[in-house]
Amino acid sequence: MHELKDKELIxxxxxxxxxxxxxxxxxxxxxxxxxxxxxxxxxxxxxxEVDGQDYHFVSAERFAEAEAKNxxxxxxxxxxxxxxIKDADVTDQLQKHGAVYLVLNRYGADMLKKVYGDRAVRIFIYADRETVQRREEERGDSPEMIQRYMSHYEEEMAYKDACEHAFENLDLAHTVFDLTKALDDHYLNRNLLDLD
Incomplete structure (x- = not known):
């Protein structure tokens, strides 16, 4: 397990x-x-989704082999x-770049918080139920898949208050602007230009 240094953040x-x-x-x-x-x-x-960009999609056998090797x-x-999430991947990216991000469900977010404590910063991105369902339809998810995702909506939303930051994502450009400004101000101090 990688011991995080002062400036390293997840x-x-x-x-x-x-x-x-x-x-x-x-x-x-x-x-x-x-x-x-x-x-x-x-x-x-x-x-x-694209392999290596959204997830590493692997067979159950390959996953089990990696799990057996801890x-x-x-x-x-x-x-x-x-x-x-592979420990070596986190360690490698942190050592090269100092800060990394992951996209995870609440279980994964919780697990990283337990492992890395204050060095793991959870950012909750949400939208109302109707917006979420419309986006799933627009990206071509099957009705069965949408129903399965929507069945988890309330329990996912219940995790919002546990996170360090929460942003409602109704307008992508505004969400990204507000979020990057907050992360820069609170953690990174890279002094991004405010062009407003």
Whole structure:
């Protein structure tokens, strides 16, 4: 397990599926110069997902091999699919860049908070139920998949108050602007220009 140094930070983007947490995380990461640590999963990719960019999509056998070698910080299972973050990936990116981000559900966010304490900063991205459902439909998720995601909506939303920061994502540009400014002011102190 990597012992975090003073300036090393892990930003964890979480929130309901369809709230735009991945898009917000990627745009914020690009703006702030923070690299993403990508999780591993045994679930199949959605039509819009790219291997190595959204997740490392691996077979159950490959996942089990890595788990047997204790390569994961921790493993969780949701709806029969397994998810994990490799300790070596976090360590490597932190040593190179000083701050990293991950996009995780509440279980993964909680797990990283337990492991890294104050060095893990949870950022909750959310939108109202109707907006989330519309976005899932627009990205082409099947009705069954949408129903499964929406069945978790309330429990995902209940995690908001546990997070260090929460941003409602109704207008992407505003959300990213507000979020990057908050992270820069509170943690990074990179003095981003305020062009307003």
């Amino acid at each position: 930003f964890v983007f979480t929130g309901p599926n369809g709230a735009g947490r991945r898009t917000v995380a990627q745009m914020s990461g690009t703006t702030l110069g923070i690299r993403q640590v990508i999780s591993y999963t045994t679930r199949p990719p959605r039509s819009s 390569e994961f910080i921790e493993v969780i299972e949701i709806d029969g699919n397994r998810y994990g």
